[in-house]
Amino acid sequence: MAIRVGIIGYGNLAKGVESELRKNPDMELKGIFTRRDPSSVTTKTEGVPVYSSDDIPGMKDDFDVMIICGGSATDLPKQTKEYAKYFNVIDSFDTHAKIPEHFAAVDESAKGAGKIAIISVGWDPGMFSLTRLYSNAILPDGNDYTFWGKGVSQGHSDAIRRVPGVKNGKQYTIPVDAALEAVRSGSNPELTTRQKHTRECFVVAEEGADKALIEKTIKEMPNYFADYDTTVHFISEEEFARDHSRINHGGFVFRSGKTGFDNENKHVIEYSLKLDSNPEFTASVLIAYARAAYRLNKDGQSGCKTVFDIAPALLSPLSGEEIRAHLL
Amino acid sequence: MAIRVGIIGYGNLAKGVESELRKNPDMELKGIFTRRDPSSVTTKTEGVPVYSSDDIPGMKDDFDVMIICGGSATDLPKQTKEYAKYFNVIDSFDTHAKIPEHFAAVDESAKGAGKIAIISVGWDPGMFSLTRLYSNAILPDGNDYTFWGKGVSQGHSDAIRRVPGVKNGKQYTIPVDAALEAVRSGSNPELTTRQKHTRECFVVAEEGADKALIEKTIKEMPNYFADYDTTVHFISEEEFARDHSRINHGGFVFRSGKTGFDNENKHVIEYSLKLDSNPEFTASVLIAYARAAYRLNKDGQSGCKTVFDIAPALLSPLSGEEIRAHLL
Numbered sequence: 001m002a003i004r005v006g007i008i009g010y011g012n013l014a015k016g017v018e019s020e021l022r023k024n025p026d027m028e029l030k031g032i033f034t035r036r037d038p039s040s041v042t043t044k045t046e047g048v049p050v051y052s053s054d055d056i057p058g059m060k061d062d063f064d065v066m067i068i069c070g071g072s073a074t075d076l077p078k079q080t081k082e083y084a085k086y087f088n089v090i091d092s093f094d095t096h097a098k099i100p101e102h103f104a105a106v107d108e109s110a111k112g113a114g115k116i117a118i119i120s121v122g123w124d125p126g127m128f129s130l131t132r133l134y135s136n137a138i139l140p141d142g143n144d145y146t147f148w149g150k151g152v153s154q155g156h157s158d159a160i161r162r163v164p165g166v167k168n169g170k171q172y173t174i175p176v177d178a179a180l181e182a183v184r185s186g187s188n189p190e191l192t193t194r195q196k197h198t199r200e201c202f203v204v205a206e207e208g209a210d211k212a213l214i215e216k217t218i219k220e221m222p223n224y225f226a227d228y229d230t231t232v233h234f235i236s237e238e239e240f241a242r243d244h245s246r247i248n249h250g251g252f253v254f255r256s257g258k259t260g261f262d263n264e265n266k267h268v269i270e271y272s273l274k275l276d277s278n279p280e281f282t283a284s285v286l287i288a289y290a291r292a293a294y295r296l297n298k299d300g301q302s303g304c305k306t307v308f309d310i311a312p313a314l315l316s317p318l319s320g321e322e323i324r325a326h327l328l
Numbered sequence: 329m330a331i332r333v334g335i336i337g338y339g340n341l342a343k344g345v346e347s348e349l350r351k352n353p354d355m356e357l358k359g360i361f362t363r364r365d366p367s368s369v370t371t372k373t374e375g376v377p378v379y380s381s382d383d384i385p386g387m388k389d390d391f392d393v394m395i396i397c398g399g400s401a402t403d404l405p406k407q408t409k410e411y412a413k414y415f416n417v418i419d420s421f422d423t424h425a426k427i428p429e430h431f432a433a434v435d436e437s438a439k440g441a442g443k444i445a446i447i448s449v450g451w452d453p454g455m456f457s458l459t460r461l462y463s464n465a466i467l468p469d470g471n472d473y474t475f476w477g478k479g480v481s482q483g484h485s486d487a488i489r490r491v492p493g494v495k496n497g498k499q500y501t502i503p504v505d506a507a508l509e510a511v512r513s514g515s516n517p518e519l520t521t522r523q524k525h526t527r528e529c530f531v532v533a534e535e536g537a538d539k540a541l542i543e544k545t546i547k548e549m550p551n552y553f554a555d556y557d558t559t560v561h562f563i564s565e566e567e568f569a570r571d572h573s574r575i576n577h578g579g580f581v582f583r584s585g586k587t588g589f590d591n592e593n594k595h596v597i598e599y600s601l602k603l604d605s606n607p608e609f610t611a612s613v614l615i616a617y618a619r620a621a622y623r624l625n626k627d628g629q630s631g632c633k634t635v636f637d638i639a640p641a642l643l644s645p646l647s648g649e650e651i652r653a654h655l656l
Contacts, residue, residue: 321428
């Protein structure tokens with residue numbers, strides 16, 4: 001019998017889960033939960049029931065695992081610990097500084113209910129974190145480097161759109177090639193914020209707006225842009241719609257370390273992602289961990305976990321024999 | 329108390345374990361076992377006892393984990409299952425086709441003794457296998473690509489040295505840049521053996537040997553060279569010693585897949601290694617998994633495992649709180 005999966009929320013990430021579940025025949029999408037009026041939601045997949053979030057507690061026996069697709073700022077800190085009382089749950093909580101607090105709250109709730117919760121699943125946190133952990137364990141004497149992009153930063157795009165006179169805006173974070181090459185060479189460079197990334201902004205200005213002032217306001221914005229080399233391009237609404245509708249992203253994680261009795265040998269580990277769709281890739285990671293959550297719970301385990309606690313074999317639909325024969 | 333580690337064998341890999349254990353303060357090298365006369369072996373580390381392999385069974389309470397550094401062809405198929413009767417063990421068995429058989433034999437032995445054995449640890453099999461497993465679980469609709477090099481192939485170097493008239497030889501496997509770029513673009517190319525790698529040979533010929541014949545013999549050698557574009561350079565013994573004494577290696581693992589309701593989004597996952605010392609890097613991986621073996625066994629588990637079965641957190645000397653705070 002297929003693993004019965006529910007989706008909580010119906011934004012970009014949730015739609016990614018909806019599309020990618022179809023590539024996993026051992027899993028079945030059994031329902032989508034929304035805070036809106038369910039009758040106002042049209043799903044992309046025919047025949048999938050849409051329920052009100054209010055119905056969640058009453059359906060505890062109808063789902064094996066819930067993928068919670070809320071935002072990290074306000075939704076997930078409430079939702080994950082609440083829904084872990086009823087289901088095995090997965091979230092993509094990405095507010096790094098608040099992970100310990102979120103972990104503790106969810107752990108208490110999941111243990112109380114005998115359920116598994118896996119938090120902070122995605123690519124960063126997620127696959128990038130795994131690369132850092134594996135690489136640090138292998139090369140204790142070394143340095144870590146993380147670069148993001150080229151890709152869309154939602155937070156920086158929002159910041160642009162709050163500038164007076166801006167109608168629409170999108171910001172791409174771009175790793176600096178020279179910095180990537182320096183890290184790749186194993187030279188263990190010290191890199192400033194400005195040396196690692198540039199920021200490129202595409203802005204649709206309102207009719208008659210002062211473009212010079214908009215550009216200055218963006219470039220001098222503290223925290224967001226002031227520490228970076230930032231480029232601002234003004235474009236038309238048509239160009240914006242045509243060229244900047246994708247939610248692509250990606251990045252690089254490096255560990256550069258030394259071995260040998262005299263530390264004479266250098267090693268560079270590099271992991272990179274080039275993603276046309278950030279939400280669909282993140283959704284794909286959530287789905288693999290949903291499988292693991294279901295299996296762990298079936299095995300009698302409970303509590304909050306992260307990607308660090310999950311044996312890789314649990315992510316694969318294949319058997320132990322199959323993965324040893326084909327992937328080892 | 330530090331984890332008490334023993335090394336079985338004293339070749340390049342074992343010396344790598346010896347040097348890299350010093351970077352792991354939670355572990356202690358308690359002894360090296362050799363089939364030679366122990367008094368003939370001088371270790372690089374002062375004060376480490378050298379024992380005869382014959383003493384292994386009698387020392388079962390003196391070591392928490394043994395890192396077995398024998399060869400895959402004849403040593404490991406015997407050693408790992410034998411020593412798993414006395415200790416938690418790690419090996420780097422890399423004969424892909426024989427992994428299921430090796431796994432079964434070691435599993436029986438380790439289960440009988442209540443010990444943990446982790447086999448096929450290193451980078452391929454090992455870190456490359458993990459990348460394949462994670463990436464396949466995340467992107468079920470996609471293609472895998474593995475490239476090796478630039479690096480020294482021991483098997484191909486041996487093959488060169490067996491050619492009449494060859495005094496010394498070394499072979500480098502080199503991935504073809506155009507193939508790497510095609511895979512990186514997400515175009516999912518079909519690549520022949522010849523399109524993926526080239527082979528570069530450095531040969532010291534014996535005095536008066538027929539170099540044209542040596543070159544022809546190498547280039548036409550079935551399995552090893554005939555399917556590749558191979559270059560042969562004749563060099564002096566001095567050049568060979570000066571430029572070709574390192575045992576560097578590396579490679580690339582890619583997963584290129586699609587997501588979206590209409591499969592409209594491409595994603596490329598890339599993992600790569602650039603290693604100055606193949607044996608020291610492999611040793612570093614073995615050490616991290618030795619830590620995991622010790623912990624799993626302390627937790628009451630037994631039997632044969634692979635990298636697929638080991639939760640990443642078990643590899644790190646840091647606590648769960650620390651890795652969540654610093655690496656997630």
